Amino acid sequence: xxxxxxxxxxxxxxxxxxxxxxxxxxxxxxxxxxxxxxxxxxxxxxxxxxxxxxxxxxxxxxxxxxxxxxxxxxxxxxxxxxxxxxxxxxxxxxxxxxxxxxxxxxxxxxxxxxxxxxxxxxxxxxxxxxxxxxxxxxxxxxxxxxxxxxxxxxxxxxxxxxxxxxxxxxxxxxxxxxxxxxxxxxxxxxxxxxxxxxxxxxxxxxxxxxxxxxxxxxxxxxxxxxxxxxxxxxxxxxxxxxxxxxxxxxxxxxxxxxxxxxxxxxxxxxxxxxxxxxxxxxxxxxxxxxxxxxxxxxxxxxxx
Amino acid sequence: xxxxxxxxxxxxxxxxxxxxxxxxxxxxxxxxxxxxxxxxxxxxxxxxxxxxxxxxxxxxxxxxxxxxxxxxxxxxxxxxxxxxxxxxxxxxxxxxxxxxxxxxxxxxxxxxxxxxxxxxxxxxxxxxxxxxxxxxxxxxxxxxxxxxxxxxxxxxxxxxxxxxxxxxxxxxxxxxxxxxxxxxxxxxxxxxxxxxxxxxxxxxxxxxxxxxxxxxxxxxxxxxxxxxxxxxxxxxxxxxxxxxxxxxxxxxxxxxxxxxxxxxxxxxxxxxxxxxxxxxxxxxxxxxxxxxxxxxxxxxxxxxxxxxxxxxxxxxxxxxxxxxxxxxxxxxxxxxxxxxxxxxxxxxxxxxxxxxxxxxxxxxxxxxxxxxxxxxxxxxxxxxxxx
Numbered sequence: 001x002x003x004x005x006x007x008x009x010x011x012x013x014x015x016x017x018x019x020x021x022x023x024x025x026x027x028x029x030x031x032x033x034x035x036x037x038x039x040x041x042x043x044x045x046x047x048x049x050x051x052x053x054x055x056x057x058x059x060x061x062x063x064x065x066x067x068x069x070x071x072x073x074x075x076x077x078x079x080x081x082x083x084x085x086x087x088x089x090x091x092x093x094x095x096x097x098x099x100x101x102x103x104x105x106x107x108x109x110x111x112x113x114x115x116x117x118x119x120x121x122x123x124x125x126x127x128x129x130x131x132x133x134x135x136x137x138x139x140x141x142x143x144x145x146x147x148x149x150x151x152x153x154x155x156x157x158x159x160x161x162x163x164x165x166x167x168x169x170x171x172x173x174x175x176x177x178x179x180x181x182x183x184x185x186x187x188x189x190x191x192x193x194x195x196x197x198x199x200x201x202x203x204x205x206x207x208x209x210x211x212x213x214x215x216x217x218x219x220x221x222x223x224x225x226x227x228x229x230x231x232x233x234x235x236x237x238x239x240x241x242x243x244x245x246x247x248x249x250x251x252x253x254x255x256x257x258x259x260x261x262x263x264x265x266x267x268x269x270x271x272x273x274x275x276x277x278x279x280x281x282x283x284x285x286x287x288x289x290x291x292x293x294x295x296x297x298x299x300x301x302x303x304x
Numbered sequence: 305x306x307x308x309x310x311x312x313x314x315x316x317x318x319x320x321x322x323x324x325x326x327x328x329x330x331x332x333x334x335x336x337x338x339x340x341x342x343x344x345x346x347x348x349x350x351x352x353x354x355x356x357x358x359x360x361x362x363x364x365x366x367x368x369x370x371x372x373x374x375x376x377x378x379x380x381x382x383x384x385x386x387x388x389x390x391x392x393x394x395x396x397x398x399x400x401x402x403x404x405x406x407x408x409x410x411x412x413x414x415x416x417x418x419x420x421x422x423x424x425x426x427x428x429x430x431x432x433x434x435x436x437x438x439x440x441x442x443x444x445x446x447x448x449x450x451x452x453x454x455x456x457x458x459x460x461x462x463x464x465x466x467x468x469x470x471x472x473x474x475x476x477x478x479x480x481x482x483x484x485x486x487x488x489x490x491x492x493x494x495x496x497x498x499x500x501x502x503x504x505x506x507x508x509x510x511x512x513x514x515x516x517x518x519x520x521x522x523x524x525x526x527x528x529x530x531x532x533x534x535x536x537x538x539x540x541x542x543x544x545x546x547x548x549x550x551x552x553x554x555x556x557x558x559x560x561x562x563x564x565x566x567x568x569x570x571x572x573x574x575x576x577x578x579x580x581x582x583x584x585x586x587x588x589x590x591x592x593x594x595x596x597x598x599x600x601x602x603x604x605x606x607x608x609x610x611x612x613x614x615x616x617x618x619x620x621x622x623x624x625x626x627x628x629x630x631x632x633x634x635x636x637x638x639x640x641x642x643x644x645x646x647x648x649x650x651x652x653x654x655x656x657x658x659x660x661x662x663x664x665x666x667x668x669x670x671x672x673x674x675x676x677x678x679x680x681x682x683x684x685x686x687x688x689x690x691x
Contacts (some may be wrong), residue, residue, distance in 0.1 A: 163325075199413035205400040206378050206407040207427035208475065221417050 037064070051296035054280075064103050074274035077177045084258075084275070088282065089256040095239040097174045102182035102234045105226060106189040107220070114194045122177065139244045142176050143167075168250025176244050181237045185230035192226020195218065232290055239283055322646050326607075330361050330389075331356040332482055337386035339372055339538075346372040348538035356481075357582050359508050359515040361525040364535035365632065367562070370435065370518045373535070374484050377516065379403050391481055406475030406513070412489055414459040421445070421455035427478040445477040448507065465496045472504070472678040476511060483508075485517040489524065501527055503520070522562050526550065531568035534558045554595065556681035559607045566608045566653045572598050572680070582606050582680055585648035590624050591678035596684050599685040605683045612677040613645070615653035616670040617662070626672040 030035070062070045078084045109127075113120050130138060145152040146166040157163045166172030196219060204214045242256040247259065255275065264271025308533045339347040349368045352359045362370035362681070375381040377388060379400035387396045395403050416421050424445055428438045435462045448450050449469040458469055468488060475483050485504070505528050508515050519525055525532050526546045533543040534557070543552040553559035560567060562571035570584035582604055589606060598604060616626055633644035633651070640656045643663070647653065653671065663669060 025678065040516060141432070199409050199411055200415060202378075202380050202400075203407065203409060203413040203474070204415070204426065204430075205380070206403075206405065207430065208401050208404065208478065209426070209430040210401050217430075253366050 038119045045063070055112065057273045057276055061277045062268055063270040063273075065268050065270050073273045075278075077271065078274055078278065087253065087258050088278075090252060090281070091239060091256075091279075093178060094170070094173055094241070094245075094254055098177040098181055098238040099185070099231050099235040101178045102185040103189070105178065105182055105233055106227070106230070107193075107223075108185040109186060110190040110193040110223075111215075111219075113190060113276055117173060124190075127183050127190075133182050135180060136243045136247070137144065138180060139176060139247045140180065143248050146172065146175065147203050166248075167253065168248065170252055173245060173249055173252060174247055178237045181234040182235040183239075185227065186239065188226045188230030188233075189223060192223040192229075195226070232287065235286065235290070236283060239286070240279075305363050309426060312399075320470050320658060323393045330354055331358075331390040331391055333387075334373075335387045335389075337373070337376055337388060338384050339369075339376055339381055340384050340579070341372075345538050347383075350538070352540070352541055352543075354482075354514055354532065354548050358516055358530045359505070359509075359517060359528060361519060361529040361532045362504065362524040362535055363519060363522060363532050363561070365520055368441065368535040369533050369538035370520075372538075373398065374407075374486050374516065376516050377403075377482075378405060396459060398650055404478070405477075406470070406480040408471050408475045408483070408485045408488040410487040411462075411546055412459070412471045412491070412562050414467055414470055414474070416459055417453065418458075420451065420457050420459070423459065423470055424473045424477050427474060431478060431488045433478075441477055442473075443523060445473040447475070448510075449473045449503075452600065456607065461598045464492050465500065468674055469494065472507065474511070476507065476599060478565070480513065480516045482516070485519075487519055488517075488520070490519070491558070495526070497521075500594070504528065524563070530645055534561060536561075549610045553607075553679065556683055559679060559681065564654075566606075566613070568606045568608075568651050568653075569683075570604055570606050570651075571606045572600055572602055575600060579675065580680060582678075584651040586652055587627060587648040589673070589678060592676060593680070594680040598683050607679040607681060608653060608677060610642070610654040612673060614672050615643075615654050615655070615657065615661070616672050620670070620672075622670065625678075626670055626674055628668055629671045631663055631665055631667045631669065634663075647671065 028039070031039075032271050043061055061074055062072070064071050064073070109123075113123060119138075128231045144150055146164075147153065148163075148165060148167055153164055153166065164171075166175060200222070201214055205211075209217065241254065242258050242260065245252065245254050246260070253261070256279070259272050259275045261277065262268050262275060306500075310546060332352070332354040334348045334350050334352040336351065337347055338345060338349050350369075350373060351425060352360075362372050362373060372381065374382045377390075378397070379398065381394065387394055389395065390403060391403065405629050415426065418426065424442045425438050428441060435442070443452070449472050451466060451469050451473065454462065454466065454519055457468065462470065468491075471488070474535045488499050488504070490630075492500060501524055504515075504517075515524075517528060527547055531544060532543045532546055532549050533558065542549055542558045543677065549558065550562050553562060556567075559565055568584050570582040570589070572580060572594070573583045573588070574581035580591050580593050582591055586607065591606065594604070620626075627647045629645035629647045631643050632646040635642050636659060639659065641659050641661060643655045644655060645655055653673070
């Protein structure tokens with residue numbers, strides 16, 4: 001998606017990830033030797049820390065537990081059992097809910113923060129706070145203040161009369177996830193909305209658009225690329241969350257925790273590996289679908 | 305009931321009469337419009353009347369308040385005092401989207417995620433105009449700015465000139481009675497600027513809308529406007545037809561902002577019934593009476609446009625305002641030659657002469673400046689340096 005290409009109108013818009021991969025491969029083919037030299041460290045790094053472990057994981061996922069030879073049993077077991085489908089479902093629900101709530105928090109916040117009001121710098125730092133604290137510590141802290149006897153729950157109970165039971169519940173997990181992973185969405189959304197030329201929004205107002213129409217037809221479509229970039233991070237982090245659900249999830253165990261349980265607790269490495277492979281595949285599918293859906297809409301702007 | 309009726313009738317009468325008078329007079333009316341930025345008045349109590357169908361230019365250096373004035377008219381800036389009327393209706397408290405005016409931006413400000421067609425259709429869409437009507441009016445507007453073929457392109461796929469044409473089409477497509485231009489040509493190169501200037505004027509004449517045009521480019525202002533308002537420090541120094549302002553600048557600032565006149569510091573030595581005398585060094589210059597009241601003996605600035613300075617031929621008799629001068633610099637500028645003529649210590653005049661006039665550097669010639677072409681403004685020599 002380099003702006004130069006679009007400016008020249010040479011390459012037709014290609015879809016997200018696949019397009020970028022094709023793009024990179026195409027460039028490598030025509031690259032000069034020095035270019036390949038510069039690429040080498042990155043490629044070696046990827047091979048050692050990503051490709052080889054990934055290969056090992058895939059290989060292990062087809063192995064028999066405590067036996068020789070290869071088998072599809074691990075996958076058959078997982079995909080044939082409603083328990084694992086529930087785990088996958090829970091993981092997706094947690095990640096999706098976290099993403100949606102994050103966007104819901106990020107957009108209004110960005111719209112307010114871009115006006116240089118008093119104290120906006122402080123709010124910016126506060127947004128980053130969750131990233132500065134170790135997730136584990138954060139989770140424990142949250143658990144303490146949000147627990148049924150914690151002051152946050154008490155406060156909400158006093159204020160609204162309703163009790164929020166966050167101990168080992170799904171909505172409790174979502175609250176923790178949002179606290180930890182929303183900053184990624186908030187930061188990119190803020191950058192995207194602040195990057196919009198104010199004259200463009202003014203042009204819309206002068207053209208007769210009400211504030212609501214300006215938001216819907218101009219501001220949000222223009223910020224969509226940034227919102228998407230951040231929310232995909234939030235989604236993936238929430239999808240792969242481990243320490244939070246391990247501590248605060250109770251019986252609600254998403255994929256990462258189940259993988260850990262299979263591999264490290266039950267010492268069934270092949271099954272854990274198969275689960276990990278399935279998890280990675282789901283992540284890739286979500287990534288591709290997400291990018292294709294939104295990028296098409298944003299690029300052509302036909303919807304506006 | 306009857307009482308109420310009479311009362312409201314009277315109200316309508318007086319208001320109606322007033323409105324009728326004013327709407328006949330002016331399409332856009334500003335009264336004591338004031339806008340502060342952090343305690344500095346960017347616009348300082350401006351009164352302005354723009355007649356229907358008129359092209360009025362706000363001309364001034366950057367920071368003079370011309371763009372701010374425009375933003376007050378669009379409603380993008382809330383004014384601190386005064387009233388604004390558009391089409392006889394008070395819009396001072398009406399939000400931007402309810403003012404129904406067109407605005408052409410310096411940086412085009414097109415919607416980057418929409419095609420050309422969608423950009424131009426936007427004002428109609430938000431007004432909920434019927435689809436088929438949108439299609440025909442967008443096509444018509446694109447035709448008017450000669451962009452009929454490029455409807456499917458995105459703004460970033462267009463050149464600067466094409467983008468500004470889209471901006472124009474977007475500003476006129478909903479047929480606003482008032483279109484504002486905020487330095488629309490300053491991001492384009494010189495050739496294109498000239499071409500677009502005529503195009504904008506043509507659109508104004510063809511569509512008959514009232515235009516308020518902001519620029520710092522005096523040539524653009526002179527070529528385009530029915531009237532020019534010269535602004536500085538948030539106030540209007542002078543308003544009038546281009547030739548009128550050029551010929552009789554009301555203040556020194558206006559004189560030096562339009563054209564590039566000679567400015568020489570001198571002393572007012574004599575005031576008569578219809579003429580005055582200014583001394584510069586040991587030379588005396590006869591001038592018309594200054595517009596402002598100036599005490600004898602005070603510092604003044606003599607303003608003479610280079611095109612009125614002439615070199616007398618040797619047969620001519622020496623007259624008033626004819627002096628000997630040495631050609632101290634000379635440059636060839638294609639359609640003319642520019643001479644710097646030194647008459648006295650501290651008295652130099654630049655003169656534009658035809659390129660075929662054959663004087664050499666260092667020649668001593670006689671120069672004449674007709675009395676009627678001299679202008680005298682109050683001011684010390686310091687103000688000559690500035691600008």
